[in-house]
Amino acid sequence: MRIVRTLLAVALILGVALASSAQAAQFNWQQLKGTQLRVVLNKHPWQAGIEPYLKDFETLTGIKLITEVYPEDQFRAKTLVELTSGASSIDVFMSMPAQEGLKYMRAGWLQPVDEFLKDASLTSPDYNWNDFLDKTRDAMMVEGKLVGPPIQVENAALMYRKDIFQKYNVKVPTTLDELEAAVGCEAGSIGPVGLDITVIADESAARLSDFVCGANANDRHLINVNWTRDLPEPIVADIRNVLVGDPCPNSQENKCQGTLTLKRGIEVGHIFQLGTRYSEAMQATVLDEAGKSVLMPMGCYGIGVSRVVAAAIEQNHDNNGIIWPDTIAPFQIALVPIGYRKSDKVRETVDKLYSELVHTGYDVLLDDRDERPGVIFADMDLIGIPHRLVIGDKGLAKGVAEYKGRRDPAAREVAFGDIANEIGRLVRC
Numbered sequence: 001m002r003i004v005r006t007l008l009a010v011a012l013i014l015g016v017a018l019a020s021s022a023q024a025a026q027f028n029w030q031q032l033k034g035t036q037l038r039v040v041l042n043k044h045p046w047q048a049g050i051e052p053y054l055k056d057f058e059t060l061t062g063i064k065l066i067t068e069v070y071p072e073d074q075f076r077a078k079t080l081v082e083l084t085s086g087a088s089s090i091d092v093f094m095s096m097p098a099q100e101g102l103k104y105m106r107a108g109w110l111q112p113v114d115e116f117l118k119d120a121s122l123t124s125p126d127y128n129w130n131d132f133l134d135k136t137r138d139a140m141m142v143e144g145k146l147v148g149p150p151i152q153v154e155n156a157a158l159m160y161r162k163d164i165f166q167k168y169n170v171k172v173p174t175t176l177d178e179l180e181a182a183v184g185c186e187a188g189s190i191g192p193v194g195l196d197i198t199v200i201a202d203e204s205a206a207r208l209s210d211f212v213c214g215a216n217a218n219d220r221h222l223i224n225v226n227w228t229r230d231l232p233e234p235i236v237a238d239i240r241n242v243l244v245g246d247p248c249p250n251s252q253e254n255k256c257q258g259t260l261t262l263k264r265g266i267e268v269g270h271i272f273q274l275g276t277r278y279s280e281a282m283q284a285t286v287l288d289e290a291g292k293s294v295l296m297p298m299g300c301y302g303i304g305v306s307r308v309v310a311a312a313i314e315q316n317h318d319n320n321g322i323i324w325p326d327t328i329a330p331f332q333i334a335l336v337p338i339g340y341r342k343s344d345k346v347r348e349t350v351d352k353l354y355s356e357l358v359h360t361g362y363d364v365l366l367d368d369r370d371e372r373p374g375v376i377f378a379d380m381d382l383i384g385i386p387h388r389l390v391i392g393d394k395g396l397a398k399g400v401a402e403y404k405g406r407r408d409p410a411a412r413e414v415a416f417g418d419i420a421n422e423i424g425r426l427v428r429c
Helices: 002-014 022-026 045-061 072-084 097-106 113-119 133-140 162-167 175-184 279-281 303-315 346-358 373-383 393-398 418-424
Strands: 036-042 062-072 200-202 212-214 220-226 236-238 271-276 286-287 292-295 300-303 335-337 364-366 387-391 398-405 412-415
Touching: 002 175, 036 072, 062 072, 097 162, 271 279, 279 300, 292 387, 335 346, 335 373, 346 364, 346 387, 346 393, 346 418, 387 393, 387 418, 398 418, 412 418
Parallel strands: 036 062, 200 236, 335 364, 335 387
Antiparallel strands: 212 220, 271 300, 286 292, 387 398, 398 412
């Protein structure tokens, strides 16, 4: 049954749509009808792409698929635990032969499928494994055995900093073969010791001691390597991007012993130093100290208005909502009447106070909705208006209004005669 299930895994991954040709139509797809397979997949673009066709496969073959999909970390942990236990019921799972193929093969978790592809009773006659590229097929080989079809094959890429090569007049290799010919080994085993070419090292690599590096022979490495003793000092260049935890560049001189921390930020403004590129084109000149006509150095700047809003909210908020600074708040004062539609006295007092505040120059929001006070207060906190005045019948009877700043822990009473002075003292225009 294990061989049958392995074959079915190949059919599942390679042959969902094989019945489209005349040859495939004559193939006995139903020979294993009634079989059930447990398929465990990593959440992956390939998995998302093939899932819509699994029902077609079940219809074509009569095989019942029990499919489970997990995020990558959970998928790897689950499959490894189950396979290690020796009691796993997994029939089909995704794997990376380049990383784990040897271990999985020697543990007996992978079934070679070479012979199945050659068996005309088990592989549709119009299926041709050689349709895959040579390197793609090679990537699925472990100890000379084919362990499955390729889903995603990673390959080496040649990447370099063009500006650094140009700066130091270094010839740029155009292929990996050219690179390997220059150093005498494959890319994974290259090291700086004994090379008859220019060596350029990032600042972080140039300060290493007793380090490990490639030995310029395939699968060989050197340990306890030191600059000067084992090889000349390199040309030091800024190559790699910094990472969290990198030491201070001046740590060796004992000028600082800190480590780097990276934080997300918002670009609210920027400047561009344009030099004389545009002034030269426009012949924009000025007179220097000596009275000589010179090209005008130019620059420009920009401020992201919407980004300023986002940055302000990021720095000024709490669990209840936004806390606008007075200077950029959409409204400076929220006027909240209690019983605006029920009490003539409240409405008249609030309308008069609203007119006075607006006339004075304040931006005022009058919330005249027929809502419960708790709802209105929560909404005012959410939108973040810096100052709130509450007026109701109870306060009017005492001759006071209730004031609360958005950052204040509690409200306080302000006499009606003092409202203008208090607001003038608190509101920053």
